[in-house]
Amino acid sequence: MADGAAYDVFVALHVTSAVIGFGAVALSGVYGGGARHPDSETAAEEVRRYFRAPRRAELALLVVPVFGAAAIAVGPGGGAFGEAWVDVGLGLWLVAAALLLGIVRPAGAVLRRASLAAEASGGAEVPGGPCTPGSAGAPGGPDPGGSDPALPASGRRLLWASAASDLIFVVALVIMVIKPGS
DSSP states (O other), X not given: OOHHXXXXXXXXXXXXXXXXXXXXHHHHHHHHHHTTOTTOHHHHHHHHHHHTSOOOGGGXXXXXXXXXXXXXXXXXXXXXXXXXXXXXXXXXXXXXHHHXXXXXXXXXXXXXXXXXXXXXXXXXXXXXXXXXXXXXXXXXXXXXXXXXXXXXXXXXXXHHHHHXXXXXXXXXXXXXHHOTTO
């Protein structure tokens, strides 16, 4: 494959993985925000429906720098490693990856467990339904039939972490287009 064609393929993969990964994180934040209102039947159903799926698309965010580095390596001019825009872009990605792995995925897992438990119980519970033994709504929990108070907090964390990730995406996009310092 000619260097020009390889460059185009890697740039396309870089952009596609960024859009899919950051887009999935944004959607998780939108639906995670619904968990802040467990008493709303509409919000409860939307949260159950969204978090029932495994949310693997978010993981596309993790390969963004791999395709970006490959594009730089085969790109015209022999690569731009060490230029300020590349270093800033990589730093922004590290923050986004930390948000994904440290906040978004764990908070989403809490909401997913609650959604699956609500589905298993016939959907009678709101997203704050049984989550883990001893939690509210679980057998032996403090409030059978009640909501797990950790779910609105998980929804808030997910909402804010995804909002920060979206801001990082916009800043990185501007940096990749403008390429300051090159």
